Amino acid sequence: MHKNFNWVSVVALALVLILSACGSNNETDSESAADKESEKETTWDKINEEGEIVVGTSGTLYPTSYHKEENNELTGYDIEVMREVAKKLDIEVTFEEIGIDGIFAALKSGRIDAAINDIGIKEERKKTYSFSDPYKYSYTTMIVREEDLSGIESIEDVKGKKAGGAANTGYSQLAEHYGAEVVTYGNATNDVYLRDVDNGRTDLIINDYYLQSLALEAMPQFDLTLHPDIKMNPSKQAIMMGKEDQELQKKINEAIAELHEDGTLTEISKKFFNGQDASKKPEGDFEEVNYE
Template sequence: MKKLVVLSIFLSALFFLSACGGDKEESEEKVEDEIWESIQESGEIVVGTAGTLYPASYYPEGSDELTGYNVEVFREIAERLGVDIKFETMAYDSMLSALQSGRVDIIQAGPREASREKFAFSEPVKYSFSTMIVRADDLSGIHTLEDLKGKKAGGAATTVYSDIARKYGAEVVTYGNVTNDAYLRDVHNGQTDVVINDYYLQSLAIQAFPEFNITLHPDLRFHPTTNNVVMQKEATVLLEKINEIIADMKEDGTLTEISKEFFGGLDVSKETEEEVIEIEGIE
């Protein structure tokens, strides 16, 4: 009888501890699910994007319908998540603060050491490298990266491209959320000397302005990059779901299809085979 009482007490204690453990796990899961649960409850995911960068995120001439590679990738992700999508257009420099404040749920950006500490990054949806737009007649006097010293480089204040310009001694001339023609026109007319940015974006952007005296630098390819979906660090469930969707989109060819539509038949969802210069000290 005594043994039965002891056993009963033991089982009761075990049940109590198990229940407490279950509550803890449920509590932790609830914290992890908070962002995803909010998206589910609203039935909508809010996305921060530029709206001014062809062909990643832009409004076609005469249209109020946002499109571009980034935009259509976001739309596909939202559809596979089973939620509606809302876009908030903003300057690149504002995106991480908008994400941190909860104004938006996701953006697209490349991972950097400082941002990795604060935000979660998905698997890449785009692979690329950096190049520069210069004046066509003299390459703006730039033949090596070291020749950036003393030049004026147009760009946003907080991008890796501006970090590269500063590393080699260029003065960065910053812009707000302006369209590509503002950057390119300034190189053309000598207000600036160079724009450092993503190879695929720049190669298409200059095609839209054949009247400008600008070209992609024929020799300089540097700093391999990726573009990833970014969200708050606590959005672990959302991150897992988006990574699964990205893997599916790569496997079923959706990313390739979207890429070819916006990048002149090229597939940015696969790593480049170009020889690209690594820059020490730049993330």
């Protein structure tokens, strides 16, 4: 062996090569993980690939999501809006009928891709879900018995009364906020709610103005009315999606903007809301009640 051979240099060089190799592997692994994350399939990717979006709706909420009596076909303002959105996106839409209390869980689990059922945009909901731009504007009102307004002169008189409602809705939360006892239903139709107020099982229903007024018009057999003095919380209804579905949200928003611009939303609204345009903000003074 050569006398001047430097073992220290050899060992140092070997260590440098080993450390360099380790550094390269770590960088490669990091880049690979980042690439995989960026390539992760989104809800929109799946929808676009399959050519179909699965949308949750109740099918029991007149006139936004219900079945025609003559042929049992699913229709309504929300249903026809969603069909037009799907046309703009060049995809098919399949509706899965679920009670409103189950829609949120179905969206979380991935059973459905989106939901449309007169769902209001709420700050609390936005922590868990994302929403499209509004396709409907309205406000909150109350159905009561016509003969005595169910003993309710102001919203504070709701305390101690029984309010018919569905679980997990802002309307039920509002009733509870004012001290009402909420009598919850499953996926019940409007006539069930109205009959119970009429016969005294419940005293009131807090809900959307358009839905309430049309339900009363469709079922004149009940001695009920909209409360003349209670108008609250202008609302915005939108299509609900998963929290991380920004790409799907963007696509749906583009479609809704086109439907606003070309007058399709107005046309559909007038068909289902007796000539009224629910796609535009209502005028008037409304009491703002924060119950979240």
